[in-house]
Amino acid sequence: MHQHLLVSDTRHFRVEDEINPYMDRARQPDPAAARAEHDALVAAHAAAGRTVEHLASAPGESDMVFTANAALVRGDRAVLGRPPAARAGEIAHVRAWLAARGVVAEDAPYAFSGQGDALALRDDLLLAATGQRTDPRMLGVLAERLDHEVVPLRTVSPEFYDLDLAVGVPDPDGLLAWCPEALDEPSRARVRGLRRRGFTLVEVDLAEARAFALNLVGDGRHVTMTRGAPRLAAALRAHGLTVTELATEQLARSGGGVRCTALTLDVPGTRTAVAA
Numbered sequence: 232m233h234q235h236l237l238v239s240d241t242r243h244f245r246v247e248d249e250i251n252p253y254m255d256r257a258r259q260p261d262p263a264a265a266r267a268e269h270d271a272l273v274a275a276h277a278a279a280g281r282t283v284e285h286l287a288s289a290p291g292e293s294d295m296v297f298t299a300n301a302a303l304v305r306g307d308r309a310v311l312g313r314p315p316a317a318r319a320g321e322i323a324h325v326r327a328w329l330a331a332r333g334v335v336a337e338d339a340p341y342a343f344s345g346q347g348d349a350l351a352l353r354d355d356l357l358l359a360a361t362g363q364r365t366d367p368r369m370l371g372v373l374a375e376r377l378d379h380e381v382v383p384l385r386t387v388s389p390e391f392y393d394l395d396l397a398v399g400v401p402d403p404d405g406l407l408a409w410c411p412e413a414l415d416e417p418s419r420a421r422v423r424g425l426r427r428r429g430f431t432l433v434e435v436d437l438a439e440a441r442a443f444a445l446n447l448v449g450d451g452r453h454v455t456m457t458r459g460a461p462r463l464a465a466a467l468r469a470h471g472l473t474v475t476e477l478a479t480e481q482l483a484r485s486g487g488g489v490r491c492t493a494l495t496l497d498v499p500g501t502r503t504a505v506a507a
């Protein structure tokens with residue numbers, strides 16, 4: 232499955248407002264190392280055959296490198312993120328970028344963490360989480376505006392402030408990785424129920440989940456992930472995937488990783504391709 236990703240850059244990346252438990256203003260990312268990490272991620276996406284587009288970060292937007300939170304895109308439609316106040320300024324930049332490419336992006340009427348809390352699978356399936364940064368009322372909005380069949384999930388703690396820390400999608404057509412402890416019991420049952428729909432599930436322990444193991448980009452052939460999770464990497468290789476493990480220590484200082492820095496433009500099941 233060909234993937235088309237929107238990334239930004241680390242030019243203005245800093246730990247400012249501590250809006251997740253991994254952030255500590257006293258532990259700032261090193262600018263040169265952060266840039267090298269991000270460059271290596273982008274190079275890995277390109278090497279995996281993904282199309283990568285770039286939106287320049289804006290001064291003062293210290294979390295803008297995490298493009299995943301800015302929207303959920305499906306074909307030529309999108310619902311914009313509605314992040315914590317500290318990140319609200321990012322949204323106008325992404326709205327303008329999408330509009331220039333013919334994507335009609337609507338504002339979210341309630342709190343919404345964008346793709347951070349909404350992972351698209353094959354067909355119309357969308358794993359969408361509430362509990363931290365996404366208002367439960369958003370699930371109906373996503374179903375209606377983007378024609379998704381929403382599988383509602385709930386993350387249990389601020390350590391999993393976004394679903395993309397609790398569930399990873401190595402292959403949107405059939406392979407999921409997840410940390411059961413990060414979800415409440417009804418959510419666990421729903422994830423297990425995906426087996427009946429032909430999905431294979433790989434379990435990840437809390438230690439690797441906390442090391443951002445699940446914050447990965449996968450397309451069914453290549454998986455790009457952090458180097459901090461050797462058990463998951465080995466499990467994915469055993470499933471026949473080509474795995475690239477990269478440094479994410481600087482991004483981790485802000486509570487982010489591989490998946491957060493890439494907004495997918497052509498989600499699985501897209502009916503209308505996004506013009507490049």
Ligand code: ARG
Pocket residue numbers: 250251254294297299300318346347348393395396485486487488490491
């Ligand atoms: N510091 C950023 C925040 O708290 C990190 C966002 C990472 N994004 C993600 N999809 N997990 O908003």
